[in-house]
Amino acid sequence: METLKPAHNDAETDLLNQIATDIQAGAYAPGSWLKQIELQHRYKTSRPMIRVALDRLAQKQLIRHEPNRGYYVYEADDDEVRDLLDLRAMIECAAAPRIVRHGTGPECEILAQLAQNFEDLIDTGSIIKQHEANQAFHRQLLSMTGNPQIAATIAELRHRIPSAPAGQWKTRQRIKQSSIEHFEMVTAVRNRDADALEDAIRRHIMQAA
Amino acid sequence: METLKPAHNDAETDLLNQIATDIQAGAYAPGSWLKQIELQHRYKTSRPMIRVALDRLAQKQLIRHEPNRGYYVYEADDDEVRDLLDLRAMIECAAAPRIVRHGTGPECEILAQLAQNFEDLIDTGSIIKQHEANQAFHRQLLSMTGNPQIAATIAELRHRIPSAPAGQWKTRQRIKQSSIEHFEMVTAVRNRDADALEDAIRRHIMQAA
DNA sequence: TGCGCCAAAATTGGCACCAATTTATAGATG
DNA sequence: CATCTATAAATTGGTGCCAATTTTGGCGCA
Structure with a gap:
């Protein structure tokens, strides 16, 4: 809740x-x-x-x-939503090098667990639960930058973007793709591959556009 | 005011x-x-x-x-100020490619004019005036991304960072260096050189650390 | 002289009331 | 029958008042 x-x-x-x-x-x-x-x-x-x-x-x-x-x-203006998604993608992608540089092993294990939680909710969970699991994943990912202001700013932005319950993840196929991208991110962090992480993040966020 | x-x-x-x-x-x-x-x-x-x-x-x-x-x-915590500066630099640097891509000629002329305004205030203007001119320059720079949400978010962040009047620009030498960096940014935008722009922005923001 | 305690003053924070404006409703009119 | 208008109801927004808490000032005491 x-x-x-x-x-x-x-x-x-x-x-x-x-x-x-x-x-x-x-x-x-x-x-x-x-x-x-x-x-x-x-x-x-x-x-x-x-x-x-x-x-x-x-x-x-x-x-x-x-x-x-x-x-x-607030009635979401299409242009504004586009700009907010663009900004969110920009910040999270820019955070990728910090994540691979500053993230520790145990943090990475937590991230993998959260990705698995989301995967498990694909069929069984409600949209709300899925949305929460997705949010938890991204919160953990951003906390691994070591800069709490980044996560706080992104959280602020996300509140202004019409979210899943309002009809973003339409198809089950789309949710499965999201989960795949989560695991891509986990792998990229494990390999300390900033470019791969950035690419996965961008695709993941821009799916909504 | x-x-x-x-x-x-x-x-x-x-x-x-x-x-x-x-x-x-x-x-x-x-x-x-x-x-x-x-x-x-x-x-x-x-x-x-x-x-x-x-x-x-x-x-x-x-x-x-x-x-x-x-x-x-609010009493500025050193760690928090460091994180805020880090985040601000991260976002503005990430905005560099959008600026060189989306910025137009006339916008670039306005930017050059604002850089000149700041230069003119080095000796004559008060700290407040210098601070306003600096702020105007960065506002224009970010508006050239074509995404107003970026400028708005940065403005929000800047409010939380102890600013010039509270004793950031100590020496005249430091202010001159800031002005030089402004012109570096203008040149980089004119040349549509995102890497040079990013480098100048990072040095400019991190001077305060 | 310095420390702790108690009363008085000041400050915060919440509640209830009332005016101004807007919205809904009913009636008159073409 | 639709539309405009006038009246009534409802909602917002502001002002003032009063209780709860904290800070200040002064007094006794070791």
């Missing part, structure tokens, strides 16, 4: 993550109106809490705010 | 930019306590406005929030 930040902080942050997760899961369609009163009842909190959470979501550009008219789920 | 976003939006955003600019200019030292009442008087606004602005600044990690104790200017 907890797709965003793992640790729980203050109450406002928990609420923010709940709403963000629900939006990404498709509970609120793009463009739909987020009434404060409805949210207040849905999440069993006070009105000011909701307002803080909505303001934060608007800052993150997950929703948009129209004065005196309320908050609406 | 307006170092951050150029256009003015709603009142809260204006207030946020004012406070952010003052923090970056060094009006509030790192670690200092931002009392809501003082800010309320300083910026002539209401208490809730201040609270929204402070919450946004905390989300951007320009300040930190301690429950029941208030907001404090």
Whole structure:
């Protein structure tokens, strides 16, 4: 369930993550109106809490705010999605040399395990589970750069890209291909082959375009 | 003065930019306590406005929030600054091929003009003016990628890096070197030499380390 | 003189109320 | 019957107030 930040902080942050997760899961369609009163009842909190959470979501550009008219789920502009995917691919590819240079053996084993977890969910798991497993894989991959800011920035970007539950991984064939690419990445890291890793990452991310 | 976003939006955003600019200019030292009442008087606004602005600044990690104790200017951790500079260099270097590929002639002329503006401010201009000119140069450089998300992400990162007014460009020699590197970048873009551009960018950003 | 404790002042943070604006609804009119 | 209009309902956004917590200042005591 907890797709965003793992640790729980203050109450406002928990609420923010709940709403963000629900939006990404498709509970609120793009463009739909987020009434404060409805949210207040849905999440069993006070009105000011909701307002803080909505303001934060608007800052993150997950929703948009129209004065005196309320908050609406951000409608993904095609050009913007293309630019975000391009940027994400650019950063993750640029991180490839750091991953092969700085990654250790044990970290690589964890990565291989996460790739296997994703593989195991191809047939049995729900879309949500698959999406979480995919996210866990990429988080581990980026944590191997030794620079936590990279993973944090990518996480921020990913939130703004319409994700799997909203209909990205259409076919089972596409998911199988993703899994193959995961193992390609693991192999590239094991061989400390930055070029191969970069190539696999680029193909993996750009599949969505 | 307006170092951050150029256009003015709603009142809260204006207030946020004012406070952010003052923090970056060094009006509030790192670690200092931002009392809501003082800010309320300083910026002539209401208490809730201040609270929204402070919450946004905390989300951007320009300040930190301690429950029941208030907001404090973020104290730059050496490791974190190193990681942020590393990430910034990584992204801007990765953007180099896009700049030389996508950049047009007129855009390159604007870039050259901005490099000249910075050069002219070496002796006469204030630190603030120099910093603004430097920022304008890099904004133009990144806008030439054709992907506005890149410039936006870098702008976000730069806000979290202690900047010139806080004592980064110590010597005049260092500033002159920065200007030389600017012209190196212009030349590299003109020659559509991605490798030379990448090299100049990396040296330029890493000077601060 | 220095340290710990207690009361007073100040600050934060949440709650409830109310005005301004927008949206929905019903009625009048061509 | 559709459309425009006026009224009512609902939603947003702002202001003020008050409790909870923390910081400050002063006092007693070793």
